[in-house]
Amino acid sequence: MRLFMLFIALLLSCSVYATELMLIAHPNNTNKLEQHSLIQLYLNKTSTFADGSAAVIFHSARDSEQHQQFCLSLLNLSAAQYQSYWSRLIFTGAAARPHFVQNDAEMLKTVSNNKSAIGYISASTEPVNVRVIGYLHNGKWQAMP
């Protein structure tokens, strides 16, 4: 019984949100980016920033912990639900296949080289040549002060 209680306590103590994420954009992108606008961009509700310029969203590898965390924390969808949602867009001609990168280094390189790009990396990764928009910490959005 004690072992069972310990197991339950351990389960409850494990956070669903094991990874803290940092949302990043190109350093010259001065658009105001808040939680609402990020949700709209990642759900393809809009494909432009506030200034009307095109936005291109990037994801971590589909099977990565970061991608799962991101979908759940920002969009309140599991990674599978997000793929399910995006398949509606592909097969109605409303959007193309989403862009995935392999790791944080590739994400940093992609976002720093593309003014339209936004993406996310682990909060422990140094954000070189990118603008930090905010953090997803324990499933909550924290805008960059």
Added chain:
Amino acid sequence: MLRNLTSVLLFLACGVAAQTDIHGFGSVRAGKMLPKGENPKLVDMYASDGLIWRDETLFALQTTTDLQDSLRVTLQMMAKGSDDFSAKMSLAFLSYQLNPDMQINFGRIANPLFAQSDFQYVRYAHDYARLPKAVYWNFDFETIEGLSFEHKATVKDFAVKYRLITGDFSGKTFKSVRPEGVPIKMHNIINGYLELSRDYWTVFGGAMQADGDGTAIDEQLIFPVVLPALANVNASPAEKQQLLDTLSMSKRARYYYFGGRLQFGDWKIEGEKTNYGILNSADPRNTAHYLAVSRRFDPFILTYHHEWSMQDINDLGFLRDISHPALRQIGTQVYQRLATPNRFSMDVLTLRYDLQPGVSFKIDYMQGRDRQPKVDEFRGFSFGLDFVF
């Protein structure tokens, strides 16, 4: 079969030659209904003996080719088990991107009658084994030739999306009544959709209107019933013609719907209400709705939904100009013969398990009732894989 295979190979060859993005979706599903038999709302669904594998199984391929930065071509071929896996070009359109949030499509495009019609066969895209049949019934004019305009915009924290479609349809309908179908044309189709969303909730509404040319329906389904009855009525030819005109299906059709969905933590609620029919004709007005509640237990999603539909056979307003009592009686009889009291309802429990990216296993149990005596109470189940690539 050889012709179908050739079409698919040509379709793929064009895609590869043009460095095209190739996608696909499909479902492999088996099911069984108890008792087996005809069910007008569940057309082509498990009406034979035993476990049926072909009725809901389908495969589709889609290619998207960028011609220029703003111009691309989308082709989609689908082969349904219920259609003996004959591959048909379900979509074929040219898209022009006016800006990142504005797009025009020309060609064979979807004609969504309801909110999820344009991806109803992409079963991986939703949590149901199939979209609620009370609403997403077997419509024959799901695709039309025309153009659509889509615009996405943001207003403060809200996202707004609207879509306008116009075009024509020429094809066959009433395949559930006659396997070879009855020809129908629809002109001046105007279809509009509006969606408002913020974070985790969405509300939507839409409507479709079209001028129908149902001459063949009149000649093959309506008049053979009416003309023998008219022969025995002592009324003038003008009065008889007035009745035929009143019962005719060559009139304006109008569809509308509204609904919403809310994602709250692991819970999701979704519902939609619809109303449609051919105005001032012998076609009874149809109303239908569904309400679904889902709970996510990642990687499982459990969904319960209730769906309901009925035809209003008591609305005889379309006969208001028929003053001759005998003609009015014939009109009423024809109307009620076409509209058997088929109030339909079904409760469905669906479990979705996401096996791996792009592949989900779903199993569902359904039970329901149709007021038509030949159907009455029924229950059934199905299971299978839905996938995209």
